[in-house]
Amino acid sequence: MNDMNNTLNNTYNFAEELIEKASKLILKNHKKIRNISYKKGDSNLVTNVDKEVEALIIKEIVSKYPNHSIIAEESKAQKKDPNYQWFIDPIDGTTNFAHSYPFFCTSIGFVKNNILEFGLIKDPLTNELYSARRSQGAKLNKRPIFVSKIKKLNESLLITGFPYDKRTSKVNNLKNFCNLTLLTHGVRRDGAAALDLCYIASGKADGYWEMKLSPWDVAAGVLILEEAGGKVSDFKGGKYNIFNKQIVATNGLIHKELLKHLK
Numbered sequence: 001m002n003d004m005n006n007t008l009n010n011t012y013n014f015a016e017e018l019i020e021k022a023s024k025l026i027l028k029n030h031k032k033i034r035n036i037s038y039k040k041g042d043s044n045l046v047t048n049v050d051k052e053v054e055a056l057i058i059k060e061i062v063s064k065y066p067n068h069s070i071i072a073e074e075s076k077a078q079k080k081d082p083n084y085q086w087f088i089d090p091i092d093g094t095t096n097f098a099h100s101y102p103f104f105c106t107s108i109g110f111v112k113n114n115i116l117e118f119g120l121i122k123d124p125l126t127n128e129l130y131s132a133r134r135s136q137g138a139k140l141n142k143r144p145i146f147v148s149k150i151k152k153l154n155e156s157l158l159i160t161g162f163p164y165d166k167r168t169s170k171v172n173n174l175k176n177f178c179n180l181t182l183l184t185h186g187v188r189r190d191g192a193a194a195l196d197l198c199y200i201a202s203g204k205a206d207g208y209w210e211m212k213l214s215p216w217d218v219a220a221g222v223l224i225l226e227e228a229g230g231k232v233s234d235f236k237g238g239k240y241n242i243f244n245k246q247i248v249a250t251n252g253l254i255h256k257e258l259l260k261h262l263k
Helices: 002-027 048-064 094-098 174-183 193-201 215-227 254-261
Strands: 036-038 045-047 066-071 081-092 107-113 114-123 128-133 139-141 157-160 186-188 207-211 231-233 246-250
Touching: 002 048, 002 107, 002 128, 045 048, 045 094, 045 231, 048 066, 048 081, 048 094, 048 107, 048 157, 066 215, 066 231, 081 094, 081 215, 094 246, 107 193, 107 215, 107 254, 114 193, 114 215, 128 215, 139 215, 157 193, 174 186, 174 254, 193 215, 193 246, 215 231, 215 246, 231 254, 246 254
Parallel strands: 066 081, 157 186, 157 207
Antiparallel strands: 036 045, 081 107, 107 114, 114 128, 128 139, 207 246, 231 246
């Protein structure tokens, strides 16, 4: 057991060093983006910096752990040993990044034997590192964080986001947004799911929901939120896993009430 813990400790320490390297690369380049391209539709952006940061992360992981699987946003999945999986989002909030709107981050989640073992999310502009290891609590810059104690939906501040096909799909979250804006202190839409989850985990807001997400968006953030005392489910209140397309994440106290209003 000690050998297993030591191995996981080493992997976590490696990931922590890696996310700092990614953060430095983002800071070096975020005001000199050379090109922007589109993946699907005209609102799903990717920049050269996304690709450079992801290449750095993947190169380092492959060098250190050549047999591990890597699922990353901008690259074809490297499906190797399924018992060790890295979920990478080099820049979550690319649209913000491309417009110099200061809300984006790097997210690294690690799954061993289908269990989320640790998650790291770094906001390079604020130098905030959110982190969690399974059964060891959640932290912001190594200090413990906890979800809020708000008990009523009408006293809560919520966060959400919209899918990239919002212009073409009727399942675009706009009705939920309008409805819950009127039922709460407000709904924020900042455009980076990983960082949104950290804001719930650290008590800056009380609940979050979104649809049509990918596992690299949420892998690290879900663990951080749960380790901070929060609750995560799908829209029906069912058990959540990182491959779900719907997510509801709260302080736990407003969870049932929020679910009642989601369509």
